[in-house]
Amino acid sequence: MRYVSTRGGSPPVAFSDAVAAGLAPDGGLFVPESLPDLSAELEGFARLDYPELCSRFLERFATDIPQPELRELVGRSYAAFDRPEIAPLLELSPEVHVLELFHGPTLAFKDIALQLLGNLYARQCAVRKETINVLGATSGDTGAAAIHGLMGRPGVAIFILYPDGRVSPLQERQMACTGDPNVHALAVSGSFDQAQAVLKQLFADGDFRRRNRLSAVNSINIARILAQSVYYLHAWLRLSPEHRRSAVFVVPTGNFGNVLAGWMLQKMGVPIRGFRVATNRNDILHRLFTTGEYRVGEVSPSLAPSMDIQVASNFERFLYYSLGRDPDRVRAVMGEIGAKGVYRFQDFDRDTFTSSRCEDTEIQGIIRQVHRAHGYILDPHTACAFKGMDYSGPSVVLATASPAKFPEVIRAAIGIEPTHPTLEALKSKPLVRHKIVADAAAIRAFIETRAV
């Protein structure tokens, strides 16, 4: 299997090269050259546990990695999860299932992809006999999940920039209390946008980038999408025959990576009924799916911060498939969005997608209501997915974070503060962070002295 760019301007590459590059050289996103048809194999898949299913699924995509090695790598990636099912599926009521995706080391769904990606990076370093320095800016979850995916891997150092004082204390501890000498948590004075601007400057400095073999952490890596398709398949296989036909997957959505993974699986012949894209007040995707218009807006901070986005970075893959895999049309539309900030769809998969929008003022009420009805505690992101649940049919709600990551919101809603042993343990560990100004020269100098 080879990987092509959504913009058609880069030669096809092998899986490992697409993973190592992240973004395609022509600025597009990598997609598999073709999607396999899994429909004849679903019965055989039904008996496999999570790591086995993941290996069998990825074998079709990671064709340049020997199968025994891939299996071993997948096994290691999910060994640190605190539930044997990896992604347990619970029944809240006969109609409502919850797919818990937060049993990895940082208690959010990004671990599922980033634990695997960390091992893929480390393998690539070993094969090429090179080291890499991974650099990213975060406003919370991604940084922590990336650090925990990469730490302790030989030949890899990681530098994460975050706005000082603007990530939650728990998130900061997840990044800065690892005790790993190759993990560098940089508390940048300034906003997330300023940290991101510095990062761009550093990546634009070709000499510096090559000398330090810099690699970016972001949500567009094709390995992340494929790793996420697996939990949709694992959950779908565990539904009753009736619900396999009728259940809709409800997905708390920001960058569109999570729901895209499910949609691509549907394109591989898994007959999933549909997806509901659940947004918070930052509702660019809800507006798209209700009006057909994709219009870039202003971000406003919410109680579900990991969904606070204004440009969904995985949207380009959705465009690619929606425009009949025609890279010329993708280039034209991306150009139009860049220039005008808006694009009107003529046609997209309307049978498959519905959407909802949840106001901040509704989040605590939903948490309270679900707790009262089912004794189950939702985190603020997952709460957004319960908007409008009363009148929808059978569903599988993706729970993207543990409520223990958001103790203040939960306490305000139900008077209980959820805890988790992993987070409690962090409180007694020394915090090692580096306060630094939002200045490219200062951060360049820091990286230069600590790079591997």
Ligand SMILES: *Cc1c(COP(=O)(O)O)cnc(C)c1O
């Ligand atoms: C990242 C994140 C999301 C959004 O996922 P996308 O793939 O960006 O759509 C939702 N919930 C939580 C808790 C997250 O960390």
